[in-house]
Amino acid sequence: MSDEGAARAEAPSPLIRMRGVGVVYPSAQGPVNALTGVDLAVADGEFVALLGPTGCGKSTLLRLVSDLLRPTSGQIEVRGQPAAAARRANEFGFVFQEPALLPWRSALENVRLPLEVVDYPASDRQARCESLLEMVGLTRFRGHYPHELSGGMKQRVAIVRALAWNPSILLMDEPFSALDELTKAQLQDDLLDLWASEKKTVLFVTHNISEAVYLADRVVVMSAHPGRIARTVTIDLPRPRTADQRETLPFLALVREAREALRGEPATLTTPTTPTTRAS
Amino acid sequence: MSTQALLVTPAAPIESMLQRFGPPIVILAIVLAVWEFLVWLFDVPPWLLPAPSQVAVRFTRTPTLWYHTGLTILEAFSGFAVSALLGVSLSALIVHSRFMERGVFPYIVVSNSIPIIAVVPLLTIWFGFGLAPKVMIASIITFFPIVTNTTRGLKAADPRILDFMHSINATRSEIFFKVQLPAALPFIFAGFKIAASLSLVGAVVGEFYGSDRGLGYLVITSATQLRTDLLFVSIIVLAALGVGLFTLFGKLERLVIRGEVDTERPT
Structure with missing residues (x-):
């Protein structure tokens, strides 16, 4: 070749x-x-x-x-x-087969993780995380810890975490x-x-x-x-x-x-x- | 947030306390009653086996008990603190440097296989009869469980999260403080719980040899003078301290660690 x-x-x-x-x-x-x-x-x-x-x-x-x-x-x-x-x-925003969230951080804090690492203005982080979670319908669950979320919810968090700083x-x-068929179809859409x-x-x-x-x-x-x-x-x-x-x-x-x-x-x-x- | 609020509310405090502590208290009362009765029945001499009531009396008539107890706690706690500080720092070094891991770990393992009691006279020769050798023994004996558990914990972070952090160009210290250290906390606490009771063992063993105060001293002197009731008092205080420390670290762990504490992790 x-x-x-x-x-x-x-x-x-x-x-x-x-x-x-x-x-x-x-x-x-x-x-x-x-x-x-x-x-x-x-x-x-x-x-x-x-x-x-x-x-x-x-x-x-x-x-x-x-x-x-x-x-x-x-x-x-x-x-x-x-x-x-x-x-x-x-x-690069990386998403894995497993959500790989930090169990000691809430959904919102997990989304915030990359914003604390990349050069992202501290004053905008909260609003950015909230709008990202809203995008995937998780506003109600932003304070929940990973073990309180379903597999599909966790993967949604992982996806917006990878989008947080707009890579x-x-x-x-x-x-x-790793998701069931219904959840998979929903997440694909x-x-x-x-x-x-x-x-x-x-x-x-x-x-x-x-x-x-x-x-x-x-x-x-x-x-x-x-x-x-x-x-x-x-x-x-x-x-x-x-x-x-x-x-x-x-x-x-x-x-x-x-x-x-x-x-x-x-x-x-x-x-x-x-x-x-x-x-x- | 809402689920947490739910979890905090206890269902029925008095009832659940009774269910939890009732049975062991009943069992203890039965054992003590049988013990008391047998001592009375066979007229067992107090130097051989004092009755629970005699031990209780000795307990109230030993005013120096709290001085000895306080000193042993001080030694154990100091030793533990030194060991925790050095142990966690060394683990961080071991995790960040392969050279350190290969160079240091064999000696940590070897140090753990030296019977601590054989080292006590040496430390007494070097550091005399004061607090120092006791603190050192307590810290040596607690070092191994702290280092091994912390090192395991620092390596337990999800490799995919580490990949994620690398993919966004995170620095070593960001990875350490945001991922590795929090992930290690359950392991660190597991190590601390083991170390807490070991630190008491260390302090007491230190006091066995060349000492005129502390619970270890009390144990040795009451044994040699056949004051068995006092020996029982010392042992009971030591046992209570051990249980107390373990519970304290359990409570601390629940305060410090947020989210789910992974039950697969070591205990």
Whole structure:
């Protein structure tokens, strides 16, 4: 894979650009290729889903972009600068699979945590936290401690915590995979609303095909051993996305395309081979 | 906020107190009555086993008891305080520096396996018969549980929260004071509770050897003079102090730690 191989032309200057990125871990059995030859460009305001099986390095990719991990090879740039510079400029809001809230802080105090760290005027913090909690319907619960909140509420707090200081890039590592189906669907819609109103660039890691197709502008399908990008599926479904779309033929066709890419089948396949289309 | 207000309100104070403390008090009364009766029945000499009533009388007729008790508390508390200060600081160093962890931890483990009673004469040679060696013994004996628990606690912070803090370019001290230290509090208190009773043990052991005051001195002299009733009094006071300290730290813990205290954490 050459550098130009996957360089995309659609955006004049991508917000995030990865060129030939690889990560090699030393291990007892010799070096392990966690990621290899990753070329990816993400435009400003784009919603990109990283879809893949366990061990394909999709979470590693988020850690690379946010400079929590340095690549063994290749380059990562954000706004034309190294990822480390973007991290120092507080460009990244991170959301994890678990809410990872501080149990000794109330909902509002958890949202306030990053504001105490990044350069945010102290006098505006309270108002900012209150408006963020209002955005996700948690005004009544702002004084509650995490153990007094439901799983969905906690994840909402985690999401607005990652938006608190208005970072430009939201990095989400399977944020909804621990939630029940109803809550998950609700939070997916909430996230799309937030994304539309706050104009963020989102990198969303998931192993749920339907979720990736429903949320993203583009689904980057990854495969494992070694972790690499297998194919990219552009999701040209109209926005705003609604739950009804999940049953439409174009949606199901894209889900199938992504699933086939996951299985490593050729991209040209158009005839339905197996009745596996299950839109859940 | 509303749930907290609900949690604070006790349901029925007198009734729940009775339910909690009634049964153990009844059991204690029965045991004491049987003990008293058996001593009277077999005419057991008081140097061998004093009756509860004799112990109670001795309790009221030992005016110096509170002086000895106060001194032992002072030694235990000073030793504990020194150990807590040094222990928590050392743990912070250990967590921040791999060199310190590797360099210091083996010695902490070794120090814990030295029987403290063997060190007492040495400290007496060096520091004499005053307060200093007792305070030192109390702090040495409490150092290990404080350091090990605090170190574990400082490492117990959710790795994802640490990732989050790094991703927003937080400084080491921000991470320490906003995440690691609060996350360690339940562990620190667990260590403090163990250390509190150990500090009493340390002070008393220190007083066994070369001392003319303190509860340890009282224990040794009453034993050698076969004043068994006084020995019982000393032991009861020590036991009460131990329980009192443990309860005190439990209460402090509930005051200091907000939100949910994770029950999976050590006790």
